[in-house]
Amino acid sequence: MDEPTTRLHGADINMIMKLLNQLVDHGNTVIVVEHNLDVIKQSDWVIDMGPKGGKNGGQVLFEGTPEELLHHQTSATAEYL
Template sequence: GEAQRIKLATELQRSQRGRSLYVLDEPTTGLHASDADRLLVQLQRLVDAGNTVVMIEHDMRAVAQADWVIDVGPGAGAAGGSIVVAGSPQQVARTSGSRTAPFLAQELARAE
């Protein structure tokens, strides 16, 4: 996780950005909430600059800020592997059968 964040920090310093794909595996893991918020702001800046950011994430604060969510499940390991729902965070939060939905709905309500 820390090496991933160092590489990302290096990328954020580049003057020429845009048209890049960033794939991040749980970038908020181990971060204090305020640090995770700062990271999410920087990731949004990458998107605003024309980049694509794909995250594997369990932190509902991060998921709630996504443009598009793909909920894979319904369970973990052998009990998962199927796309339960794909859509905006609001669409996913309203999906019955999604184990993510109630947690995402709670985060969306808190963020309002």
């Protein structure tokens, strides 16, 4: 899914997350491209791309759990989590 929480109210984001978690609980793999930090925090696995967008991006800066991301030194996402 490509940014499924864009322009959604917080309650709607919670509903989307509940549905995504149910899919995972039933053995499905769910891949989400997302900038919403609350969604990233709830993820099982994060792949952080960068360092910037467009032609200045596309590099894998980090791969791991949200907890591990908190300790990553060069990830802009880690700064905001």
